[in-house]
Amino acid sequence: MNLKLPEQYKHTLFYSSQTHEIEVSEDSKFDPYFAADLIALHHDEKPWEALEKWTGLIQEEWNDLSAEMRPLFEGHADQTYDPMVKGLSLFLTLLYWTNEKHVSVLTWEQDIKEFEVSIMNAQERISFVMKRPAVYFSFIQLDEMFRELLKTSAKFSAIRKRKRGI
Template sequence: MKYALPDQYKHPLFYPSDCIEVNIQDPKGFSPYYAADLYAFHEGEKPWENLDARISAIQNEWQQLSEKVRPLFEGHPEKTYDDMIMGISLFFTLLYWTNEKHVSVVTWEKDLSGLEVSIMNAHERISFVMKRPAVYFSYIQLDEMFRELAKTSAKFAAIRKRKRGV
């Protein structure tokens, strides 16, 4: 399935500005970057309505990616770049979905101030990882950010369920 690529995904780290469409093989998967969000955006779905399962899927995807990337930093850090970019896209997906929004990687810096669920020092930490994705310390930081956001998002999900009487 080919989908038009809205401007909100056109950050040079993920897609060049002249990219106009993306081919999505698995609408529930995460490849290419933001595939599940892009699919949901075009189909009018709200992936955060089934957030528990989605959080689990994103965390599993990151865990597999993390296990693949970690050993590469010892001898071949240049081979980590694409996987780290995928990891960053997974993090943004988790961050936005937890806040019941579609991803907008182009406006993430502005959006941070309005997000109810986030992490400590989000702007500095995310910026660091995005500027140096193929550096071991970026991997460590991204892994910590995932853990922190997963805990925070689980807490907020439980609060939201109670408020909605689910």
């Protein structure tokens, strides 16, 4: 299906401001960038209500991407740009969903200041990866950010469940 691409996804790293529509399959989870969030937004769904399921899927996708990229940094770093951008889209999706919000890459710097769940020095670290996605140190940073967010997300998820009596 073709979906209108809302402004909130139009950051130059992911989509140009001229991109008005993208093709997304209902079964698609992570292609194109933010597909799961876009589909959820289109259907007025809240994917964070099934965060544990999505966390596992996002983690699995990152693990696959990470394994694919690791050897490329030894001589073929130019081939890591697209997988790194995809990895960053996965990270931002998990970060937003952990905070029970739809993704907005246009306002992430402001949004992150108000998030209950985040990682240490999130703004500086995300900015670093966004500016240099195909650099090995960005890969290491993104991998570390995923690990931290997954731990923090699990902790907050358990706390929220307890508060809600689930």
